[in-house]
Amino acid sequence: MEKADQRRRFVRIAVSALIVAGSLYLLQRLLMPKYVDGIVEGAFVAEYYREEKDHDVIFIGDCEVYENFSPVKLWQEYGINSYIRGSAEQYIWQSYYLLEDTLRYETPDVVVFNIQSLQFNESQNEAYNRMSIEGMKWSPSKVGAIFASMKENEHFLDYVFPILRYHSRWSELAPTDLEYLFKTKPVTHNGYYMRVDVRPVESETQGRILGDYSFGDKAWEYLDRMDALCREKGVELLLIKAPSLYPYWYPEWEEQVEAYAEAHDRRYINFLEIQDETGIDYNTDTYDAGLHMNLSGAEKLAVWLGRYLQTEFGLADRRGEAALDAAWKGKIAAYDAEIEAQYKLYGMERKDA
Amino acid sequence: MDELLHILNELHPDIDFTTREHLIDDIILDSFDIVTLIAEIGEEFDVTITADKIVPANFNSAKALYALIQELQDEA
Amino acid sequence: MLFTSYGFLGFAAVLLLLYYLLPKRHQWKLLLAASLVFYLLGGAWAIVYILATAVSVWYAALRIQANAAQQSAYLQAHKDTLDREGKKAYRAQQKRIRRRWLTGCLLLDLGILAVVKYTDFAIANVNAVLGLFSKGPLPLLHILLPLGISFYTFQAVGYLIDVYRGSQPAERSLPRFLLFVSFFPLVIQGPISRFGQLSETLYAGHPYDGGTVARGLQRMLWGYFKKLVVADRIVSAVTVILGDVNAYHGAYALVGMVFYTVQLYADFTGGIDITIGLSEALGVTVQENFIRPYFSKSLKEYWRRWHISMCSWFRDYVFYPVSSSKAMQRFARFSRSRFGEAVGRRLPVYVSSFVVWFATGIWHGASWNFIVWGLLNWAILMISEELEPLYARFHAKHPGAGGLGWRLFAVGRTFLLICCLNLFDCFANIGDTLFMLGSVLTARNWGILWNGALLELGLTGVDYAVLAGAVALMLTVSLLGRRGSVRAQIAKRPYAVRFIVWYGLFLLVLLMGAYGIGYDASQFIYNRF
Structure with a gap:
């Protein structure tokens, strides 16, 4: 009798625990933003894990990489297999931990890092923290990224249990939250976020005068760590500044980066200074008046950079590898389909068609 | 005892103080009543009920209250 | 913390x-x-x-x-x-x-x-x-x-x-x-x-003892519900209304008063639920501090049911010592001989309670508005004490009064009175409080109650819906509480019902609580006292 009672009790507790855990898990999935339409930037980081991880080049950085270089073009022109690990306003510590995370899966030949985020010495915005970090799989790197990123009013626990962060989203749920409860759809092309529309640069930019132009200690620390990690893994680190006109890139900043590259024996390319070579035309190659490249700009930069990577780092042309060819065939089809769709969306004529 | 009942009845004519045993707990006597009582009793019996004697046990029934008065009279 | x-x-x-x-x-x-x-x-x-x-x-x-x-x-x-x-x-x-x-x-x-x-x-x-x-x-x-x-x-x-x-x-x-x-x-x-x-x-x-710990945690959970779902949500509207006397008066003042009174209840009783619940889980019995205070039919009754531990402290350690002191007894004799039996008997009580309410006021905060708040409480209590015979006569004439309708009226009247008094908590400047109270009487902007203006106070329609539901739940629980401990009533139910009730309450707090980014955890109102 007593034994039966005990068993009943045990079953009751077990069933209750299962219901609690299961329903909380479902609720959490339901309440978390899906990033499948509108703001899709939050979905970028997670997409990487679904890839075959055998890349020659990994881009790391913020919107100045994920909107400015087309990995498809790099493949089509040079047979370079590349991937962009970037997210919106990705701070340099997040870039470092994302690199650390990536190197757990694969060792590329070259890592390209865009140094624009050196200007921030602290996370500026909780929403960007979320979008950069949440997609990461759990690892010491993710924990490091969280602790390096948290603002004063954030809690580690809110990252472990995102339901605590998104608990009040129940009043804003949309059909997509149900549709993408257990699945997702790709929103990038190997990390590249495509825009085909055009908005020319209208006026010349001038930077507001700053009190202090030197980058912060924390920013430098993570660049050092990135440099050291690449050395340890035998990966080339290529520093770049993408040709975005905003936010304004100060000469004082340029000097510091040049000095750093020199001191650490790293190559540094400032795309703002080689407009002639890349052929970037600010009347046709940007979709938001100079902040980001559109498809045309991103392909031009890919063409230039691919040649550079091949000549300077001797990257091999991997076209012909059966597995890669097959994978890229699908990717190119998706790429072309989106170009088609976007041209239709923006009511544009396709020039090369 | 009769004088005490007289004082109590003047406060609350509708209550039968000879039988009620929970005057405080049933909120028949509130703090205002108690202070009034103390003054009246002081006048009538010539005793001083100090604050430390104001506990529910001493005020819950007329009987208890009367016992308190007698005790104070003995002490004086 | x-x-x-x-x-x-x-x-x-x-x-x-x-x-x-x-x-x-x-x-x-x-x-x-x-x-x-x-x-x-x-x-x-x-x-x-x-x-x-x-x-x-x-x-x-x-x-x-x-x-x-x-x-x-x-x-x-x-x-x-x-x-x-x-x-x-x-x-x-x-x-x-x-x-x-x-x-x-x-x-x-x-x-x-x-x-x-x-x-x-x-x-x-x-x-x-x-x-x-x-x-x-x-x-x-x-x-x-x-x-x-x-x-x-x-x-x-x-x-x-x-x-x-x-x-x-x-x-x-x-x-x-x-x-x-x-x-x-x-x-x-x-x-x-x-x-x-x-x-x-x-x-x-x-x-x-699993049962003791569970009961304690249940009480804490209920406290968190009041605190997070109600108090920390409604506080944004309270802050907006009471933050700008020039922009928000008239009908807004009434809304602000009622909202603040709801907030104060949810915040303070919720906090005490957490205190008593945690103590209970530790096996420590802490005395109750509230008995459904907003069901009081008079201000006097309210002060027996609200913040009981403070009121009884002032009663035992200030009111009784002052009123039974030798000086007060002498004053009693003097006032009797001077003003006659009827007045002389009451005067010492009134003087003693004046002292108590002055002290209560200044205990709540070191500023004049709290002192005025205390003395207003005193004045109202004394006036209703004086009117007591009048009430008695009225009830003797109309034995029907005393039914449910009458009791509801008395509860509503007392609640409004408390709302008015609470307004003195909110402004350090007594002039502002009086202006706000006065503006309710001359208000012409009653339209704000239905023209959507209430949605401009930092609360959305969803927030109002949540608040309405939560207040209804608090009211229901209070009504059930008149028949004894609500937790004990739930504990008698089958396991499935208990599970749904407590897990449901947990989910309500989790999903509808106003916490995390976007909400500034407003400190417990009573912290500063």
Whole structure:
């Protein structure tokens, strides 16, 4: 009798625990933003894990990489297999931990890092923290990224249990939250976020005068760590500044980066200074008046950079590898389909068609 | 005892103080009543009920209250 | 550490775990350690104040008790040699010594409270007077208020007076006494507990009992519901309305008053639920502080049901001593001979309660608006006391009045009265309060109640829906509570029902609580008192 009672009790507790855990898990999935339409930037980081991880080049950085270089073009022109690990306003510590995370899966030949985020010495915005970090799989790197990123009013626990962060989203749920409860759809092309529309640069930019132009200690620390990690893994680190006109890139900043590259024996390319070579035309190659490249700009930069990577780092042309060819065939089809769709969306004529 | 009942009845004519045993707990006597009582009793019996004697046990029934008065009279 | 922080939840969880793993005789020591850690986390310097109060009261109480023991021993030893007068003289002499310990200690500890809490208030008033003579203002000191000083000082002082009166044996052990003063669930906002009541369960060993812990956690959960779903949500509208007297008056003032009164209830009773619930989970019984206060039919009844521990403290340690003091008895005799039986009898009561309400007001905050608040309470209580015979006559004439309709009317009237009085909490400037109250009477902007203006106060339609549902739930629980403990009523139900109720409540707090990014965890309203 007593034994039966005990068993009943045990079953009751077990069933209750299962219901609690299961329903909380479902609720959490339901309440978390899906990033499948509108703001899709939050979905970028997670997409990487679904890839075959055998890349020659990994881009790391913020919107100045994920909107400015087309990995498809790099493949089509040079047979370079590349991937962009970037997210919106990705701070340099997040870039470092994302690199650390990536190197757990694969060792590329070259890592390209865009140094624009050196200007921030602290996370500026909780929403960007979320979008950069949440997609990461759990690892010491993710924990490091969280602790390096948290603002004063954030809690580690809110990252472990995102339901605590998104608990009040129940009043804003949309059909997509149900549709993408257990699945997702790709929103990038190997990390590249495509825009085909055009908005020319209208006026010349001038930077507001700053009190202090030197980058912060924390920013430098993570660049050092990135440099050291690449050395340890035998990966080339290529520093770049993408040709975005905003936010304004100060000469004082340029000097510091040049000095750093020199001191650490790293190559540094400032795309703002080689407009002639890349052929970037600010009347046709940007979709938001100079902040980001559109498809045309991103392909031009890919063409230039691919040649550079091949000549300077001797990257091999991997076209012909059966597995890669097959994978890229699908990717190119998706790429072309989106170009088609976007041209239709923006009511544009396709020039090369 | 009769004088005490007289004082109590003047406060609350509708209550039968000879039988009620929970005057405080049933909120028949509130703090205002108690202070009034103390003054009246002081006048009538010539005793001083100090604050430390104001506990529910001493005020819950007329009987208890009367016992308190007698005790104070003995002490004086 | 706020009750609504992860830190507090983690602290409580670790404490509960360790507490029931420890041998029972060490449990209270863990509570002491936890309380001191809790206090240190609130600001290391503040521990000096609480230690000073605890040690002084502990020592004075021991001296008072020792003296009382010495007195009985002496009288016993000399009971044959001393005559009545001699005994009386000896008693009086010893009592003077005890009194000296009492007053010395009270001066010290109430002095500390007065200095940290009222110095700036005093300086500001002095400056106002100096201003009349165009003299420069003295600088304010801006002393930081140590955590819970108003609460623990009152607890310690109440104990000392009880020992002095001989109704409470003194605690010999300093650590044990320190635990009574610093017991962390109480330290933020009370209830102001009595040593006799709290010590019964505070030091005893408590074996683990799943039912007790579960009941405690259930009570905490309900507290979090009130606090997070209601108080921390409605606070945004309260802040907007009461933050700008020029923009929000008239109908807004009424809305603000009612919202603030709801917030105050949810915040304060919710916080006390968390306090009592956590204590219950630890096996410690803490006295209740509220009995459905907003169901009161008069202000007098309200003050028996709201913040009970504070009211009974003022009653026992201020009202009774003042009203039974020799001076007051003399005044009673005087007023009787002067103003006749009817008035003379009531005058001393009114004077004594004036003292109490003045003290209650200034205890709530060091500013004039709180004093006015206290005295208004006093005035209303006295007026309704005077009108008592009138009510009695009315009820005698209309025996029908007293039915449900009448009772609802009385409850609604009392609630509105409380709303009005609460408005004095909100503005440091009494003129603003009076303006707001007056503006309700002359309001022409009643349209805001339905034209969507209420959606501009930082609350969305969804927020209002959640608030309406949550208030309805609080009301239902209060109504059920009249038939005894709601938790006990739920506990009688089958397991599935219990599971749905408690897990459902947890989900409500989790999903509808106003916490996290976007919500500024507003401090418990009673923290600052």
